[in-house]
Amino acid sequence: MTRSRRTGGxxxxxxxxxxxxxxxxxxxGGAATAAPAATAAPAAAAAEAVRPGPASPTAATATTTRNTxxxxxxxxxxxxxxxxxxxxSVFTPAHGTPGADAKGRYPVIVQPAAWAQNDLVYVAQxxxxxxxxxxxxxxxxxxxxxxxxxxxxxxxxxTADITSVIDWTLARTPADPERLGMNxxxxxxxxxxxxxxxxxxxxxxxxxxxxxxxVDSLYSGETRHLQAAALLAAVQAPTxxxxxxxxxxxxxxxxxxxxxxxxxxxxxxxxxxYVDRIxxxxxxxxxxNAWGDSIFNPGQMTAxxxxxxxxxxxxxxxxxxxxxxxxGLLGADNETWDSARAWFDQHLKGDAGSGAGRRxxxxxxxxxxxxxxxxxxRSVSTxxxxxxxxxxxxxGTGALGGAPTTGWWTSVSGGRNSGADGGVAExxxxxxxxxxxxxxxxxxxxxxxxxxxxxxxxxxxxxxxRGTAKLHTTVTSSAPQGTVFAYxxxxxxxxxxxxxxxxxxxxxxxxxxxAFPLDVSLFATAYDLPAGHRLAVVLDTKDPLYGSRTPxxxxxxxxxxxxxxxxxxxxxx
Numbered sequence: 239m240t241r242s243r244r245t246g247g248x249x250x251x252x253x254x255x256x257x258x259x260x261x262x263x264x265x266x267g268g269a270a271t272a273a274p275a276a277t278a279a280p281a282a283a284a285a286e287a288v289r290p291g292p293a294s295p296t297a298a299t300a301t302t303t304r305n306t307x308x309x310x311x312x313x314x315x316x317x318x319x320x321x322x323x324x325x326x327s328v329f330t331p332a333h334g335t336p337g338a339d340a341k342g343r344y345p346v347i348v349q350p351a352a353w354a355q356n357d358l359v360y361v362a363q364x365x366x367x368x369x370x371x372x373x374x375x376x377x378x379x380x381x382x383x384x385x386x387x388x389x390x391x392x393x394x395x396x397t398a399d400i401t402s403v404i405d406w407t408l409a410r411t412p413a414d415p416e417r418l419g420m421n422x423x424x425x426x427x428x429x430x431x432x433x434x435x436x437x438x439x440x441x442x443x444x445x446x447x448x449x450x451x452x453v454d455s456l457y458s459g460e461t462r463h464l465q466a467a468a469l470l471a472a473v474q475a476p477t478x479x480x481x482x483x484x485x486x487x488x489x490x491x492x493x494x495x496x497x498x499x500x501x502x503x504x505x506x507x508x509x510x511x512y513v514d515r516i517x518x519x520x521x522x523x524x525x526x527n528a529w530g531d532s533i534f535n536p537g538q539m540t541a542x543x544x545x546x547x548x549x550x551x552x553x554x555x556x557x558x559x560x561x562x563x564x565x566g567l568l569g570a571d572n573e574t575w576d577s578a579r580a581w582f583d584q585h586l587k588g589d590a591g592s593g594a595g596r597r598x599x600x601x602x603x604x605x606x607x608x609x610x611x612x613x614x615x616r617s618v619s620t621x622x623x624x625x626x627x628x629x630x631x632x633x634g635t636g637a638l639g640g641a642p643t644t645g646w647w648t649s650v651s652g653g654r655n656s657g658a659d660g661g662v663a664e665x666x667x668x669x670x671x672x673x674x675x676x677x678x679x680x681x682x683x684x685x686x687x688x689x690x691x692x693x694x695x696x697x698x699x700x701x702x703x704r705g706t707a708k709l710h711t712t713v714t715s716s717a718p719q720g721t722v723f724a725y726x727x728x729x730x731x732x733x734x735x736x737x738x739x740x741x742x743x744x745x746x747x748x749x750x751x752x753a754f755p756l757d758v759s760l761f762a763t764a765y766d767l768p769a770g771h772r773l774a775v776v777l778d779t780k781d782p783l784y785g786s787r788t789p790x791x792x793x794x795x796x797x798x799x800x801x802x803x804x805x806x807x808x809x810x811x
Contacts, residue, residue: 447527455535456500460745
């Protein structure tokens with residue numbers, strides 16, 4: 239049996255029906271060790287039987303169960319207020335599973351699916367949570383797969399949908415309204431934070447590889463994040479239906495036009511804009527992100543975390559967007575998913591032991607793999623060292639690039655890639671996670687005509703870099719607009735530089751050849767620089783990850799002026 243549905247002029251085939259057969263076997267097969275497994279054919283038939291046509295608000299949905307101690311699994315159609323129907327998967331604890339209240343109700347976790355994914359993406363984790371005594375409802379966000387409507391990118395329609403899904407869950411499952419949580423990855427991670435602001439019924443959320451500031455994600459440093467946006471658009475295309483508004487915003491971003499409209503659109507979709515509501519609701523917030531996330535950089539999450547005043551926890555590990563959670567989606571043991579589960583145990587079940595002895599901020603340090611815990615984000619670094627920038631393109635003598643002098647200038651040819659760059663979206667952070675190999679360059683071979691380079695002397699002891707490095711310099715340009723990319727490297731004795739952090743910063747409306755100050759806040763990181771290695775700072779004007787405003791052939795100069803010296807503020811521990 240197959241199904242297809244015509245949406246937005248395209249035909250999306252009934253992959254879900256076939257997937258549901260497999261998922262049903264996985265979902266209720268967790269008890270296979272306790273009872274003989276059913277044959278594949280009955281599982282497939284049962285899975286297909288549970289998908290009725292679009293449901294009315296009062297329609298009941300069928301259930302696929304087995305006579306085992308494991309949780310039950312069913313699929314459901316959930317109607318929204320505007321008539322759109324969202325596809326969902328529901329896990330219910332087996333009768334007698336510990337955790338029910340006197341009325342037989344369990345704590346409940348609602349999970350919006352990730353970007354371009356459907357509700358089956360969390361099946362392994364859904365089964366685990368249900369076996370542990372949680373009702374779990376995962377739904378496909380509007381506009382994707384067989385859910386109706388158009389992609390809203392965490393806009394007002396998506397936020398309203400969360401309330402409707404919660405209402406449906408409380409009415410049609412044995413869910414305890416006093417023990418309601420939300421969990422989400424990527425798009426789902428951003429949605430659960432928006433939900434925490436919009437719906438006071440939510441007691442705890444876990445945002446995995448989510449975002450706090452969509453403006454920062456698309457346009458940090460007033461610079462367009464083109465490669466990340468193109469990747470998201472490409473992943474969305476096969477499974478989602480863009481709204482006219484979303485199509486226009488993508489067009490604005492790629493064409494570098496009407497950016498104030500794009501910024502206003504993104505602000506509406508930024509949890510940081512509603513942090514006061516989250517604090518007023520006292521929602522318990524768990525955040526997990528990767529140091530090398532090329533979609534939602536960790537700097538925006540650290541700032542958001544600091545503004546939360548309720549119960550909160552923050553974990554950061556090496557990786558790229560959603561890569562640290564991947565093995566958990568496949569059903570393997572995974573630290574991030576385990577931490578999210580412990581968060582819900584603590585705040586929905588009242589299991590104080592789940593958080594016993596753990597400080598709120600936990601880090602896995604890049605370069606060494608060291609694990610650290612801190613009482614708050616500010617405690618991650620304990621001091622700041624200011625490294626003056628001397629003359630560029632030289633080895634330092636107590637500073638970066640020579641003696642800390644002022645009155646110098648160094649120029650580069652604009653719009654050229656020096657060879658230093660932030661890597662490749664999704665790939666570079668993953669390589670750092672699994673192999674400890676971030677983007678690498680041979681620093682001595684970087685063309686000085688395209689990039690300015692400063693290096694320190696080798697450090698006699700290891701340097702524990704923690705937090706946000708900040709660069710300050712003075713710039714002149716032959717054009718009124720431009721972009722600078724700042725990179726911080728760990729350089730070994732052979733001259734091989736491993737990227738520690740980077741960030742873009744653009745400007746416009748400047749008078750050509752008139753000097754102005756430029757500040758760049760690099761993306762937050764935790765990195766151990768080994769003894770005997772140097773630090774290097776590279777500034778250039780082109781990076782494949784981003785859209786640069788620097789015209790090719792223009793001249794960009796960096797300088798250090800008396801009374802306003804150039805330098806790098808390095809957070810250390």
